[in-house]
Amino acid sequence: MYIEKIIVVGGGTSGWMTAYWMRRLFPDIKITAIVSEEIDILGAGEGGLPIFFGWFKQTGIDLKEFFQYTGATVKLGIDYRDWYAKGSNFLHPFTGDLLRVGDVSWPTLEESPKPEEQDEAAKLIWNKLTPQEQEEKIKELDGEHTEYVDLSDENKELIKDGVLDENTEDIMHEYEEDPDLEIRDVNKHSRRAYVNRVYNEPELNFLEWASPFMHDGIPDESLEDLMKALSDNQMSGVSLHFDAIKVGEFFKEKCVQEGVLHIPGTVIDIEKTAEGMITGIITDDQEKHECDFVFDCSGERRAISSKFEEDKDWWPFPHLTLNSALPFNLENEKDIGMWTAAQAMDCGWMWQIPLQNRIGCGYVFDDRFIDYDYAQQEVEKFLGKKINPIKPVSFKSGYLEKPWAYNCISMGMSQSFVEPLEATALGSLCVQHFILRDIIYALVEKFEEKRIEDFTNWPEINWDEGDYSIAQLEYNALCGNIIREIADFVHCHYYTPRKDTDFWESRQELFNMNQEEFTGEGESMSHKLKVWKDTPVYYQPETEAQQIYNEFNLICVFDGLNIYDRKERQKLMANYPYLINWMSDQNFEDWKEIFQEEKLQFNNGRLKQFDYLKKYEYLTKT
């Protein structure tokens, strides 16, 4: 059986983004989106993660078009207010680069971009340097980065035939003193050498690439240029706020333009083989829609996966107890910042997301402590004005242990949800897409015994041979890992000494809860926090695609909540000299100092969101 017909069930952001992702990976497969007209989309979800840029780049989304269509704004991170104590606040920017402290660098880049991307990025970055800086770079590279190039006759032939690229590592032999090797004048190739250096030395990282584009925290190039300069899956230090409904519409339009068939209808049943493989989807008009593969993007209803035994393995995150939200909008201010505000409230927190034409807001709370009426009163008292709530939302934090079962993958809210703090849902969706792509790559590689450059051969995978189960295991394990890591990271935010309401007091107990008894995985958060606090490298995600959060992010939150034992850490750091350069205590102190200054300046509104949007023609035209 070959995959020729894919059905995506659901027309929320996840459904349309998944349909578009599949269309881009598999231009020749028939893709149908079946969308209920009776069941509303969730319609929340207005804050993104930097991983969007990788996703946009892969799918060829024009950023300007996206901004103009969705009324998006630039997001540098999250401003946490009153979390440690009333009157305190801390910022969680997407990268430490916003703070620009000397040589401190945070995430590392492991995957090299393609040579043409290197060229493009190198050109942009090189041109950003002043002539003096260029000269310094060249001097720095001289001697340290002399290139010994193997220009044997054989290689010359291969270069002529286009098999070898003379500008790549294929023919470079660094630091070798073989007399047969030619020494290339590094100055002539300084740009290339600079690129190689940035990418090949582990202690240097992509921030060095992004730095020339950032000025005092705000990108000083258009985001499109920044995106062009970064490799596929990279974080960019920046993300977006957007109108949730318009994002769905944007991708719906794109899908339909690119041949995705849109069928309105509510799925009521499925047809499957004795082995459990879905062969048809039945809609409420009794039509049967044949399929080889299904994506269940029907939100919390899980219209397809709920028909499987595996659906019983939906694990709640018992430590994330917030389950209700009261969304509303506020009028825009004259100028708006570039941060999502996360304002701690009596029984939860309130988001404020600045968009081009409004501020999207919502109070997220635990309904064991208050109800919607109380939530509204508290918000109105806090803001000193009346609000008009949009429809109340209830949700559960948890995840499906086997999102890929048989020939169906559950994505978006159908697969998992971690309460909205840190706005991770759509970013996680992008990660799910990347993981699936990588697994398909690996499968194709395995079947074909070679890496292919496009995905159009996917239908060649013969599911009957049974190998798909390896893919399923891998996919499910990776998705499970990342969502548990995200849940733990979000949970850390509640490690605060606040005890002024029953809600805040109750947070402490949750840290001793042993997650194992609920999910069969993981330790109690108290244990994890101890490990994270006492270990220099707190958190190392396994693959690039999973790199949503790293130690930088943890430090921001730990420091913001004052749970960082600086003295203990200093002792520990002494055992890890190789880390000192990039995460020393002194650097951390410098970072803090500059951080405070930056914060003041951010708070004084020095960064003008609208000026930036106007300059790069990102403002919506309507």
Ligand SMILES: Cc1cc2nc3c(=O)[nH]c(=O)nc-3n(C[C@H](O)[C@H](O)[C@H](O)COP(=O)(O)OP(=O)(O)OC[C@H]3O[C@@H](n4cnc5c(N)ncnc54)[C@H](O)[C@@H]3O)c2cc1C
């Ligand atoms: C309070 C709150 C705040 C959030 N904030 C953020 C944020 O800041 N950032 C972020 O990334 N995410 C956020 N999220 C998550 C985000 O809202 C979702 O990830 C996003 O809306 C995508 O949802 P979805 O497409 O998976 O599901 P939905 O939007 O629920 O869409 C489900 C679709 O499936 C269809 N459907 C359902 N049943 C059937 C059926 N039987 N047959 C056919 N079609 C069917 C529905 O009609 C709908 O089109 C937030 C969530 C909540 C609850």
